[in-house]
Amino acid sequence: IQAATKGDCDDDASDEDVVHSDDIHFEPIVSLPEVEVKSGEEDEEIIFKERAKLYRWDREVSQWKERGVGEIKILFHMQKKCYRILMRRDQVLKVCANHIITKAIDLKPLNSSNNAMVWTATDYADGEAKVEQLAVRFKTQELADTFKKKFEECQLILSEEQKGHVSFAEKFSKETNPVVYLDVSADDEPLGHVRIELSANKNESKYIWKL
Numbered sequence: 001i002q003a004a005t006k007g008d009c010d011d012d013a014s015d016e017d018v019v020h021s022d023d024i025h026f027e028p029i030v031s032l033p034e035v036e037v038k039s040g041e042e043d044e045e046i047i048f049k050e051r052a053k054l055y056r057w058d059r060e061v062s063q064w065k066e067r068g069v070g071e072i073k074i075l076f077h078m079q080k081k082c083y084r085i086l087m088r089r090d091q092v093l094k095v096c097a098n099h100i101i102t103k104a105i106d107l108k109p110l111n112s113s114n115n116a117m118v119w120t121a122t123d124y125a126d127g128e129a130k131v132e133q134l135a136v137r138f139k140t141q142e143l144a145d146t147f148k149k150k151f152e153e154c155q156l157i158l159s160e161e162q163k164g165h166v167s168f169a170e171k172f173s174k175e176t177n178p179v180v181y182l183d184v185s186a187d188d189e190p191l192g193h194v195r196i197e198l199s200a201n202k203n204e205s206k207y208i209w210k211l
Contacts, residue, residue: 041075047083048074048150050143054087054096057133064135067125068096072136074150081161083154085121087136097134099123101154109148115141117148 052072055064068089076083087097099121110116116137123132138144180196 041073041086043079044075044077044084046073047076047154048072048147050138050147052087052136052138052143052147055135055137057135067134068094070096072097072147074101074147074154076154083158095125097123098125101151101158103155103158105155107148107151109144110135110137113137115139115144117144117151 049071051070053069054067054072056067057063058065068087070088070090072085072087074083075086083101085097085099085101086095088094089096102121105119105121107117107119110118116135118133118135120131120133122129123134124130125132136144136147138147178198180198182196183190
């Protein structure tokens with residue numbers, strides 16, 4: 001009879017002692033509390049939301065460059081009573097468009113695509129104000145038309161709300177006020193002219209800016 005070796009005994013014992021169980025639970029070494037993540041959109045109402053691809057015009061190379069793919073939104077802030085464009089990139093959620101909608105923005109179809117719109121705005125996607133020419137391309141022309149319709153509806157509401165309010169410029173503007181003209185440009189590209197009308201009263205001097 002061949003005697004069993006020590007290794008054989010150990011193997012037999014391990015097979016008998018091991019108990020297989022699917023109910024295994026491990027406690028985490030560090031317990032992390034749940035943290036509420038705020039998007040900054042909590043006080044805003046979604047007016048429009050669709051997936052799209054965003055581009056920006058690169059003046060240095062004179063061509064469109066992709067800025068991100070994701071959901072572009074038109075949001076209305078219920079306290080501030082203003083509208084803005086917001087777009088975040090898929091997955092990473094990095095902001096690629098963030099600017100206020102104003103009456104002065106001219107939104108129009110892109111010549112090279114029926115389902116794309118182009119406009120110029122002061123954008124804050126990078127954290128600081130920068131004049132950007134942006135273009136957004138949707139999957140269909142119908143979506144692009146809907147975006148344009150909602151955008152222009154916001155501009156119309158802004159115009160209606162400002163009716164009846166006499167602006168500072170209208171209040172103090174006179175034909176006899178001195179006027180200064182300035183040329184405005186960005187990255188050596190002309191953007192237009194600024195007309196500065198100087199006005200004064202007994203208490204203080206006023207400057208009236210007109211684009």
